[in-house]
Amino acid sequence: MSTLSATPLLEIRHVEQRYRGTSGDEGIVILDDANLSLYEGEIVGLLGRSGCGKSSLLRIVSGLARPSAGDVIYQGQPVTGPVNGIAMVFQSFALFPWLSVLENVEFGLRAMAVPEEEAHRRALSAIDLIGLDGFESAYPKELSGGMRQRVGFARALVVNPSILLMDEPFSALDVLTAETLRTDLLDLWCEGRMPIKSILMVTHNIEEAVLMCDRILILSSNPGRVASEITVTLKHPRHRLDPEFRQLVDTIYARMTQRPVTQPGREGHFPGMGFGMILPQVSTNTLAGLIEAVGAPPYNGKADMPEIARELQMEIDELFPAAETLQLLRFAEVEAGDLHLTPAGRKFADADVDVRKKLFGDHLLAYVPLAARIRRVLDERSTHQAPADRFAQELEDYMSDRAAESTLRSVTTWSRYGELFDYDEAARVFSLENPQ
Incomplete structure (x- = not known):
């Protein structure tokens, strides 16, 4: 031209x-x-x-x-x-x-x-x-x-x-x-x-x-x-x-994938990652699969993101949210276009299903305030139940109605995998019926 x-x-x-x-x-x-x-x-x-x-x-x-x-x-x-x-x-x-x-x-x-x-x-x-x-x-x-x-x-x-x-x-x-x-x-x-x-x-x-x-x-x-x-x-x-x-x-x-440079404060090095953070829609199968792929040869815990994207045929709209969720949960770090597993991520990659679920649930409680809030409310109530709308209304102080619903869906999916709590879709009620 x-x-x-x-x-x-x-x-x-x-x-x-x-x-x-x-x-x-x-x-x-x-x-x-x-x-x-x-x-x-x-x-x-x-x-x-x-x-x-x-x-x-x-x-x-x-x-x-x-x-x-x-x-x-x-x-x-x-x-x-x-x-x-x-x-x-x-x-x-x-x-x-x-x-x-x-x-x-x-x-x-x-x-x-x-x-x-x-x-x-x-x-x-x-x-x-x-x-x-x-x-x-x-x-x-x-x-x-x-x-x-x-x-x-x-x-x-x-x-x-x-x-x-x-x-x-x-x-x-x-x-x-x-x-x-x-x-x-x-x-x-x-x-x-x-x-x-x-x-x-x-x-x-x-x-x-x-x-x-x-x-x-x-x-x-x-x-x-x-x-x-x-x-x-x-x-x-x-x-x-x-x-x-x-x-x-x-x-x-x-x-x-570069994170803004910030001073660590109440929320550490993850600004905006408090109760009101918007959680991406990423399945636990995707998260577990990505950890397994990065943990296996030839990567052995550290993968070039363009290379792993080509191997797994993942677009950035799939790869980036998954990588950032692993980063949020402290299973991985993203640095200079590379995804490398933390010690917890390596432990997850090598563990059996039950250990993985327990580790995932522990990290959810530690690093996702919404999951911790829901579990705490369920523990404190004699019925061990709480309506989802209660948490949706709290989230709407931080984000749009649609984002609040999407965030609740994400934390529900992750928490079911980590066996933190269950959710009745028809009644829109969280409960501790299945988790111990």
């Missing part, structure tokens, strides 16, 4: 996004003071975990959503709604099942009142460009997932946008199909055959970001903001096994 222009095509200035609660309060801050510039001739990736606001930011850029504060400027003009010149490809294909491939691609042009003959010509050209020549009369149900996503790309490209927005467009595809489509698009981009000037894409796949992007913006979570920017100078085509590629992947893992 051409050298970057001096004037950005798109600017995001101090964007904030809040989702207001049902009570009418200010709501949860999803994005806070988000800033970025997009220039002609570059692919920029927004990389971060689920819930960090990546997709929200993309919807704001597209004009499909309005920010709570801040501005989006496209070619010098504020974005206040959908804009000609910005098109989006979605993760879910979003095709009309009752329309043929050709009709799906033509749809946007018809909405723009493009004359029928011109719309037909441009749609056929886009279909041919994206590799679907011969499938013009097919319907979405007749196509594979990869072919349906190609229709999505053709529909976006047919309007000749300056900026193409991509919201995890390969994540719903199998590995081989995603790799083929990704390679085909990169070839079209590098050859200058796509009618676009820049691409802004959302991804949670670190290797995909390094493979495709010229710049990678890492978004922090709670709230989302641009925490780090990495320039990728590797030439296309890029190869995953090249030492420079691997080093860059390692660097990004290290940055994304």
Whole structure:
């Protein structure tokens, strides 16, 4: 592609996004003071975990959503709604099942009142460009997932946008199909055959970001903001096994898993890890499996996170919450992109089922205040029962209703495994009926 222009095509200035609660309060801050510039001739990736606001930011850029504060400027003009010149490809294909491939691609042009003959010509050209020549009369149900996503790309490209927005467009595809489509698009981009000037894409796949992007913006979570920017100078085509590629992947893992430097206080080196911390949704099978994998050869207690992610086929939205939960429970530490087991983690890896459960329960009581609170209340009551709503209401002083329910589900699952207490889903009641 051409050298970057001096004037950005798109600017995001101090964007904030809040989702207001049902009570009418200010709501949860999803994005806070988000800033970025997009220039002609570059692919920029927004990389971060689920819930960090990546997709929200993309919807704001597209004009499909309005920010709570801040501005989006496209070619010098504020974005206040959908804009000609910005098109989006979605993760879910979003095709009309009752329309043929050709009709799906033509749809946007018809909405723009493009004359029928011109719309037909441009749609056929886009279909041919994206590799679907011969499938013009097919319907979405007749196509594979990869072919349906190609229709999505053709529909976006047919309007000749300056900026193409991509919201995890390969994540719903199998590995081989995603790799083929990704390679085909990169070839079209590098050859200058796509009618676009820049691409802004959302991804949670670190290797995909390094493979495709010229710049990678890492978004922090709670709230989302641009925490780090990495320039990728590797030439296309890029190869995953090249030492420079691997080093860059390692660097990004290290940055994304780095804990803020804080002074140890009442909660030690885990700030925000008190009663009101939001617990991730991670199964005990995943936690135990990760400990076993890291504890076994060739890792023997210390694993490079990109390497273990590839071996276990885990995306960052799966690996990072699991690693951080192990860190919270003091079964592992995450440092410079490596996951290494603590002595307790090594003991867990070598233990039988009963010892594992006892060790897990002990660590829950020691390091997860919510688990300790529930168990203490159950111990103190003569009935050894307590309604879940009592703890949900306490949690809602710290987090949203949805986060409170999710956190309760996590601590319930973990505590059942550790045999701390039981939970009646229908009655929404905690009890000590089974644990001793």
